[in-house]
Amino acid sequence: MFGGFSGLSSGLSKVAQAVTGLDRLTGGAIDNINRVTNIAGQVSEQIERTFPSNLSNFRDSFGSASDFLRELGGAEQQNRNAGLLPGGEPSSRFDSKGYTPAEAAPSFTAGAGTEQNDWRVKLAIPPVIQNSPAFKPFNNTNDNMVFPFNPTVLFGNSANYSQIHPTHTNYPYQAYQNSQVDTISISGEFFNENEEDAQYFLACLHFLRTMTKMFYASNPFIGNPPLITRLNGYGEHVLNNIPVVVQSFTMDLGSEVDYISTSFPSQGGKINYVPTQTLLSVNLLVQYSRRTRSNFSLDTYSKGGFVGTGEGFI
Numbered sequence: 001m002f003g004g005f006s007g008l009s010s011g012l013s014k015v016a017q018a019v020t021g022l023d024r025l026t027g028g029a030i031d032n033i034n035r036v037t038n039i040a041g042q043v044s045e046q047i048e049r050t051f052p053s054n055l056s057n058f059r060d061s062f063g064s065a066s067d068f069l070r071e072l073g074g075a076e077q078q079n080r081n082a083g084l085l086p087g088g089e090p091s092s093r094f095d096s097k098g099y100t101p102a103e104a105a106p107s108f109t110a111g112a113g114t115e116q117n118d119w120r121v122k123l124a125i126p127p128v129i130q131n132s133p134a135f136k137p138f139n140n141t142n143d144n145m146v147f148p149f150n151p152t153v154l155f156g157n158s159a160n161y162s163q164i165h166p167t168h169t170n171y172p173y174q175a176y177q178n179s180q181v182d183t184i185s186i187s188g189e190f191f192n193e194n195e196e197d198a199q200y201f202l203a204c205l206h207f208l209r210t211m212t213k214m215f216y217a218s219n220p221f222i223g224n225p226p227l228i229t230r231l232n233g234y235g236e237h238v239l240n241n242i243p244v245v246v247q248s249f250t251m252d253l254g255s256e257v258d259y260i261s262t263s264f265p266s267q268g269g270k271i272n273y274v275p276t277q278t279l280l281s282v283n284l285l286v287q288y289s290r291r292t293r294s295n296f297s298l299d300t301y302s303k304g305g306f307v308g309t310g311e312g313f314i
Helices: 003-048 052-082 131-140 195-211 290-294 299-301
Strands: 122-124 145-146 153-156 157-165 171-181 184-191 229-233 240-249 259-264 269-273 279-288
Touching: 052 145, 052 157, 145 195, 184 195, 195 240, 195 259, 195 269, 195 279, 269 279
Parallel strands: none
Antiparallel strands: 122 145, 122 229, 153 184, 157 171, 184 279, 229 240, 240 279, 259 269
């Protein structure tokens, strides 16, 4: 029995020694931490005495950066909830609620069409009808019917050949007949959010109707075919001053959109209703005069010599 108590006493003695060593080790570490903290405090006081204004500016900048990062984090979470991939988020700053404020672009009737570098798709208003009161909204777009949003444009060229099949030959000969520019199709959306937009849309509708009519009855140009307009868009080497005629156009008056009221540009008292969103499609045919075609040179064309000269060969 006494031997057991002796062993227990010896074990307790070893535990006491271990605790004492651990206390010494911990106490040393705590002393080191305290010394480091004191040194850091002295350095901080020295920086504040030496650079008080710079430190204050740093604190202000750090606070602003922290606020921005918190806003950015909230916006990133919103983007993830909306299914946006990185890089698809808006680039503008956020308001106090964490939402991105919408900024309306300048109206497409606000004189932007008068700029020389305006590359939007547009049809020129022929001079013979520019003075019509119905086309007054086009004054702000330099007498052009401008598609307010980038439309879908389909166009191409083709060379026509006839096949000659001599007897006992494996391959036919391709006899060239002619070349042509295929029908140019333009489909663009119009969003009418106010009376100014609605009047511009009515002017576009009336213009396309006018461009599909010939001169008839009491008119000095009686018997003349429908007018020729000029197509421009996306720069001189894409759609550059191309003479075209309007073959057809279509628009939809959908039942699933709202309609707003507006007056016709030339008749202020007549109320009309236009859709807030509609798709306008136009088919155009290229129409070069015989004199213009007689001056065509493939060598000049291959070098880009006809670009910017007034006749848009494509």
